[in-house]
Amino acid sequence: MKIFLSNRGNLRNFKSFTESLDLSNPKKLEISTHDKWVTVHPANLVLTAALAMKVGKENAKIVGKVPDTGRYLDRMGLYKLTRTPSPFVYSKKEEAGRFVPIKVIRSPQDQSRFITDVIPLLHLSEKNATVVKYVIGELVRNVLEHSFAEDGAIVAAQYYKRANRVSVGICDTGIGIWRSMWDNWRPKNDLEALKLALTPGITGTTRREGGTSENAGAGLFFIKSIAKISRSYFVIYSGPAEYTLLKYDKRVSGMPRLYGNPNRDHHNETNTSAKFQGTLVAVDISLDETPEFNDLLTSIGEVYHQAIRERKKERYRRPKFI
């Protein structure tokens, strides 16, 4: 497998990143970077980390010239997952920053510890920390419950001061979305499976409205909605399918309108990326644009409820006019 980390590693360009992946030869991983400047989003990092863990440290290496900006890969812990020693030397002081390096979460207890001990590294206000805890809490739990991934959930996050934005990436090398939706929904391809997973009230665990005692099919819809309301990107990638929620136009005033149907959101999609055995979810949260969490929940809750009602109406029996 080969991964190229470019100088345009952000969610807007994530589709081109997934299309550039070479996932053949799954026993080895070669990571290369742009030779002059490398920029990675936590999404690029966790996907690379997940594949490095999958092949094992001895079979993963970073090759070619890595520019100075590549020291970020070291700070985030990528070198430790490969057999390539880090060429970067820096003082401990430089290491401080508002980021969460690559972490592996294997159990609900790990998850709770992560949320309690690690999120504070981002030094967010209480209001913003609640949003980030919420996002990570829901996404990691999805991995632990549905992915059957041996390596658990691989998580990284970064606070970008200039943009006043938090970016989060969560990845696993489990069964993927299509397989987890298959038993109850029979999606015809991976892209359809992604869209089902994003639809409020649809869970892979049942077809019953209201879900099971454990799952309601709300998690991903909530996270996508948080991204939309904060006018940020959201990405989900599994198998060859990738869906990117595009940024809501900042010139349009008022709270962005939410839709239950992911097709109605301004997005990019593909079903022809490199086939990734697992799932990646990434989200940007623009803190300038994030309203009070309560207002955000109210809006999301209303759309969620409305989506369930609409689906219910679709199933009403119709009179037989002859």
Place this chain on the structure above:
Amino acid sequence: MKRIIKIQRLTGDFAENKDIAKKLRIEKIMPFLLKGDEIIIDFKEVDGVTQSFIHALISDPIREFKEIAFDKLYYKNANKDVKEIISIVYRYMQESLDNNGE
């Protein structure tokens, strides 16, 4: 009889661990409702909860006990975010009860 369940003691200030919610549901909420007890779920010092946590805690009691659950479950010291999430779960569970002919 009144039963009090203190969430913070079990989850810390952010309640997201569904295993804890499930345990509370199975070992406390369902048996208490079966006995006809009133249950006060106390969110004192809980800053936030996930929808998944609340769903795992109360969706089954609502589905199984319906009106009894609505009558006997009380939520104390819930901040406005927690109240909103509980309200969301109440709304969609009632919608789904109608929907499934339950």
